Amino acid sequence: xxxxxxxxxxxxxxxxxxxxxxxxxxxxxxTARNVDVYYGDKKAIDGVTLDIAEKxxxxxxxxxxxxxxxxxxxxxxxxxxxDICRMEGEIKLDGEDIYAPHIDVVPLRARVGMVFQKPNPFxxxxxxxxxxxxxxxxxxTNRAELDDIVTQSLERAGLWDEVKDRLTQPGxxxxxxxxxxxxxxxxxxxxxxxxxxxxxxxxxxxIATAKIEELIHELSNQFTIVIVTHSMQQAAxxxxxxAYFHLGKLVEVGETxxxxxxxxxxxxxxxxxxxxx
Amino acid sequence: xxxxSVALAVLLIGFVYFILGTRSxxxxxxxxxxxxxxxxxxxLYAGMMASLPALFALVVLAIGDDIVFNTLALDFVPDAVKxxxxxxxxxxxxxxxxxxxxxxxxEQPQWVNDxxxxxxxxxxxxxxxxxxxxIGLAAGGGFLATRQLAPDFRSRNAxxxxxxxxxxxxxxxxxxxxxxxxxxxxxxxxxxxALVPVSEFLFGLTWNPQFEGAERAGSGQMGLAxxxxxxxxxxxxxxxxxxxxxxxxxxxxxxxxxxxxxxxRVRAVVKPxxxxxxxxxxxxxxxxxxxxxxxxLRSAGMNLGLDVASESALAAGLVMGIMIIPFVSSLxxxxxxxxxxxxxxxxxxxxxxxxxxxxxxxLPAALPGIVAAILxxxxxxxxxxxxxxxxxxxxxxxxxNPLDAVTTVTAQIVTILVGDQEFESAxxxxxxxxxxxxxxxxxxxxFIALQVVKKYREAYD
Numbered sequence: 001x002x003x004x005x006x007x008x009x010x011x012x013x014x015x016x017x018x019x020x021x022x023x024x025x026x027x028x029x030x031t032a033r034n035v036d037v038y039y040g041d042k043k044a045i046d047g048v049t050l051d052i053a054e055k056x057x058x059x060x061x062x063x064x065x066x067x068x069x070x071x072x073x074x075x076x077x078x079x080x081x082x083d084i085c086r087m088e089g090e091i092k093l094d095g096e097d098i099y100a101p102h103i104d105v106v107p108l109r110a111r112v113g114m115v116f117q118k119p120n121p122f123x124x125x126x127x128x129x130x131x132x133x134x135x136x137x138x139x140x141t142n143r144a145e146l147d148d149i150v151t152q153s154l155e156r157a158g159l160w161d162e163v164k165d166r167l168t169q170p171g172x173x174x175x176x177x178x179x180x181x182x183x184x185x186x187x188x189x190x191x192x193x194x195x196x197x198x199x200x201x202x203x204x205x206x207i208a209t210a211k212i213e214e215l216i217h218e219l220s221n222q223f224t225i226v227i228v229t230h231s232m233q234q235a236a237x238x239x240x241x242x243a244y245f246h247l248g249k250l251v252e253v254g255e256t257x258x259x260x261x262x263x264x265x266x267x268x269x270x271x272x273x274x275x276x277x
Numbered sequence: 278x279x280x281x282s283v284a285l286a287v288l289l290i291g292f293v294y295f296i297l298g299t300r301s302x303x304x305x306x307x308x309x310x311x312x313x314x315x316x317x318x319x320x321l322y323a324g325m326m327a328s329l330p331a332l333f334a335l336v337v338l339a340i341g342d343d344i345v346f347n348t349l350a351l352d353f354v355p356d357a358v359k360x361x362x363x364x365x366x367x368x369x370x371x372x373x374x375x376x377x378x379x380x381x382x383x384e385q386p387q388w389v390n391d392x393x394x395x396x397x398x399x400x401x402x403x404x405x406x407x408x409x410x411x412i413g414l415a416a417g418g419g420f421l422a423t424r425q426l427a428p429d430f431r432s433r434n435a436x437x438x439x440x441x442x443x444x445x446x447x448x449x450x451x452x453x454x455x456x457x458x459x460x461x462x463x464x465x466x467x468x469x470x471a472l473v474p475v476s477e478f479l480f481g482l483t484w485n486p487q488f489e490g491a492e493r494a495g496s497g498q499m500g501l502a503x504x505x506x507x508x509x510x511x512x513x514x515x516x517x518x519x520x521x522x523x524x525x526x527x528x529x530x531x532x533x534x535x536x537x538x539x540x541x542r543v544r545a546v547v548k549p550x551x552x553x554x555x556x557x558x559x560x561x562x563x564x565x566x567x568x569x570x571x572x573x574l575r576s577a578g579m580n581l582g583l584d585v586a587s588e589s590a591l592a593a594g595l596v597m598g599i600m601i602i603p604f605v606s607s608l609x610x611x612x613x614x615x616x617x618x619x620x621x622x623x624x625x626x627x628x629x630x631x632x633x634x635x636x637x638x639x640l641p642a643a644l645p646g647i648v649a650a651i652l653x654x655x656x657x658x659x660x661x662x663x664x665x666x667x668x669x670x671x672x673x674x675x676x677x678n679p680l681d682a683v684t685t686v687t688a689q690i691v692t693i694l695v696g697d698q699e700f701e702s703a704x705x706x707x708x709x710x711x712x713x714x715x716x717x718x719x720x721x722x723x724f725i726a727l728q729v730v731k732k733y734r735e736a737y738d
Contacts, residue, residue: 081625083540110628120619123642132637133627183623190627 020265021254025053029194029224030075035089037070037079044070046248047089052194057216057225059235059256062245063271068228071245072196075226076112077105093194110137113192117199119179121171121186126163129171129182130154133190149189157185158215177208184215188223195219197227201234213238232272236260244268280339283408284332287415291328294419298323298426305428314433322432325439327419331411338410342403346396353392365701459716465709472703473504478710481505484673484684486693486704504707506714508675512590512683513715516669517658519594519679520601524654527598528605529647535606536613537635548610555603563667566596571668578680586682588670594679597664601654608653612646613639645730652726656719662687686711 028051037045045067052058052075060068070079077098079085091098098108110133121129130150133139140146150167154160159181163174171182180200187195197216201209216225216238229235235242236256243253244267252265263269299320306312312319350373351366358364376385376393377400426432470478483503531551535544571592578585585591616639624634640647670682671692693708 076626078622078626081622106628106630108628109626114622114626116619116622116626118619120617120623122620122623122638132624136627136629136633136637186623186627 019049019250020252020268021259023050023250023253025051027054028052029054029094030226031090031092031095032071032075033090033092035071035074035087035091037067037074038086038088039070039082040084044248045074048245048250050243050250050253052224052226053241054224055220055222056241057220057227057239058241058243059239060226060228060243060245061230061232061235061271062251064230065247066245067248068243068245069198070248072198072226072228073114075194075196076109076114078109078114080105110190111192112194112196113187113190115180115183115187115195115197115200118203119176119183121174121179121182123170123172125168126154126171126174126182127167130185130189133186137190139190153185153189154182156188156219157181158211158218159185175208177204177211180204180208180212181215184212184219188219192223194224194226197225199228199230202230209234232260244271246271279404280335280407283411284335287328287331287335287411290331290412290415290419291324294327294423295320295324298423301423301426302428302432310428312428313431314436318432318436319426319430321436322430322439323419323422323426325436326422327415329439329443330418331415334414335407335411338403338407342399342407346399346403349399350392350396353388353395355388358386358388462709462713462716465706466713469703469706469710472706473710478504478506478707479714480507482507482675484508484689486707502704504703504710506686506711508673509684509686509689509711510714510718511675511677512669512673513659513685513687515590515677515679515683516594516597516665516685517655519591520597520658520661521651521654523595523598524601524605524658525651528602528650528654529609531602532606532609532613533635533640536610537631537639548607551603551606553603554599555607557600559600559661559663560667562596562600563663566592566664566668570596574680583680585680586670588668588682589680590669590676590683591679593665593669596668597658597661600661600664601657604657605650605654608650609643609647612643612650615646616642648726648730652723655722659715659719660687662691666691686715 030052032048032050032052035045035048036043048071060072062068073079074087074091075098079087087099093108093112097103122132124132127150130153131146134146134149140149151160154163159178162178163182171179174182180203184195184200200216201212204212213234216227219225220240227235227238239256241253242256242259244251244259244263244265246267252259252263252268254264259268260272263272297320299316302312302316302319306316347370350370353373354369358369372385372389373392373396375382376389377396481503483505484507485503531547535548535551539547567588571587571589574589574592574595575585575587620638620642621634624638629637665685665688669684669688671684671688672682673684673689674681676683690708690711693704698705
């Protein structure tokens with residue numbers, strides 16, 4: 001860590017461990033401070049401090065097992081569903097500690113939606129898939145409103161034209177890329193503030209991937225998006241900022257253009273140039 | 278030699294060929310030839326080719342000789358006897374078999390003794406034939422197989438094929454047995470329906486088979502025996518419904534608790550304990566129902582001013598429900614666990630609570646398996662015998678009140694067939710008609726349920 005330039009803002013607040021680049025932003029939506037995540041005795045995330053800016057796309061990259069997905073799942077407390085998983089540190093959404101005892105994870109996950117690696121539509125009709133969230137949260141008072149939400153969500157996910165004639169057919173009958181866009185439609189139907197995407201294209205072919213990337217770009221006008229990806233080209237294409245994780249540590253974070261053209265940290269450079277990972 | 282020692286001899290010959298085959302292959306390898314398979318494959322091939330066809334032939338001959346003997350023995354029956362009114366082949370053959378076995382009920386006619394003597398002769402011949410054929414096949418088959426063995430013989434693949442054949446034959450045995458059972462029930466039922474009209478059996482409202490000598494078949498006596506099965510099926514369904522309304526909710530809810538809420542430690546204790554319920558013999562449930570639950574219900578009913586029969590459908594049904602709980606819970610638990618975690622994650626990721634996730638995502642996805650579990654519970658309930666024999670009574674009341682004593686199809690079959698029976702009577706044969714109807718109804722229920730599942734299932738792959 002000899003070539004570490006002291007990042008701006010390091011003096012204030014918690015001390016980010018060894019991270020190169022500016023972890024802080026002007027108007028953060030999510031702030032993580034000294035986050036540790038353990039699976040049993042194993043420390044999967046080690047002292048990560050990071051801000052996530054509003055209406056931006058930030059991508060997490062790094063070799064397999066580096067903890068980027070674990071950190072992502074800490075942002076909406078999906079890790080709570082794993083018994084042996086334990087978290088230390090502080091994560092705030094809009095200034096509110098999401099791990100505080102009085103916080104209810106159910107509305108939290110409605111505010112911080114999630115799209116998973118493998119498309120996982122419910123084995124229900126396309127309509128019911130999208131209507132699921134609005135129904136459980138009571139977002140529509142009558143059928144017409146629900147229809148509107150479903151239509152808008154499918155339109156925003158770029159799927160409407162493909163499925164408008166077969167809304168009653170099972171969502172599992174769609175192609176992989178369509179299923180993933182259905183999952184995105186399902187997520188945005190509950191109007192989240194932040195969308196977490198865990199390698200959303202890793203199970204898709206290049207054309208479906210291109211469509212999803214385009215969609216991410218459009219959605220970033222309205223939503224704060226955090227995306228974990230194995231594809232550096234994808235990170236470069238879709239994100240404003242990029243964070244490089246290695247062995248549970250946040251090694252470097254910065255503007256995407258900067259990270260890919262001129263990484264400061266040697267490990268980042270090695271990873272980006274394909275020397276390991 | 279009797280069949281058992283022949284079978285042993287065949288196995289011994291097979292073992293000898295196994296050793297010979299293995300040895301010769303190993304020797305060939307020693308002397309530098311390249312073997313296609315390992316030496317023991319050559320041995321296994323030789324051994325299997327020696328013993329399997331011989332054993333098969335032995336089984337076929339053993340089944341076949343009785344049929345042949347029966348046909349031959351009937352030739353000894355004088356035409357005068359055959360012309361008699363009450364002549365029955367079964368009885369004649371039983372007479373002969375008794376003499377053969379040395380059991381004598383007084384003086385037998387000469388032709389019976391002749392037939393028995395001939396029978397003993399045939400049996401000797403048959404034993405000789407079986408011994409010769411089996412040992413000949415074993416020795417010959419092994420010899421031929423050994424001659425096939427050359428270093429490039431693909432004995433490994435051949436052994437594979439033989440194993441596949443054995444596995445396939447096993448499943449065929451299971452299927453054939455089932456078909457055999459169904460056919461025997463069908464044939465006996467047809468004999469019953471020759472005596473009692475189908476319409477009376479299916480739609481008659483009175484079940485009263487007890488009066489002997491009151492058969493309607495041609496005797497002109499319009500008897501007191503009536504074979505209307507409706508009360509029995511009504512009783513069966515009444516008790517089954519009581520049982521299922523206990524077992525399905527309790528079983529399903531405990532499965533949901535165990536698979537979704539219980540910590541691994543609780544699960545490790547509770548699940549085996551619940552499955553222990555399945556290991557309790559039904560006769561124990563039976564006396565629990567008859568001696569504990571039924572009197573309790575009766576006294577509780579009396580306090581409430583209700584008239585509860587001492588052997589009520591409710592008591593039998595409740596206890597039967599407890600017996601079925603582990604079937605429902607264990608199977609449902611398995612299918613709920615099989616629902617992919619990805620679906621739960623998706624629901625949680627949208628801000629569902631745990632119970633919303635279970636109700637709206639997990640259970641619909643697990644529905645086909647849960648229905649299958651319930652179907653199994655239904656067939657257990659319909660087919661359960663011991664509890665109803667002990668706790669539900671034998672009075673064929675046509676009632677839908679669970680506080681009354683009712684009887685079931687299975688309980689009636691037991692009372693009809695227990696003890697010495699006159700096999701040709703309508704009373705005995707009615708058991709088969711009851712069994713056939715029960716089989717048809719269970720099959721029908723299964724079929725309907727499968728169609729329903731197909732229509733409403735949410736397939737997650």
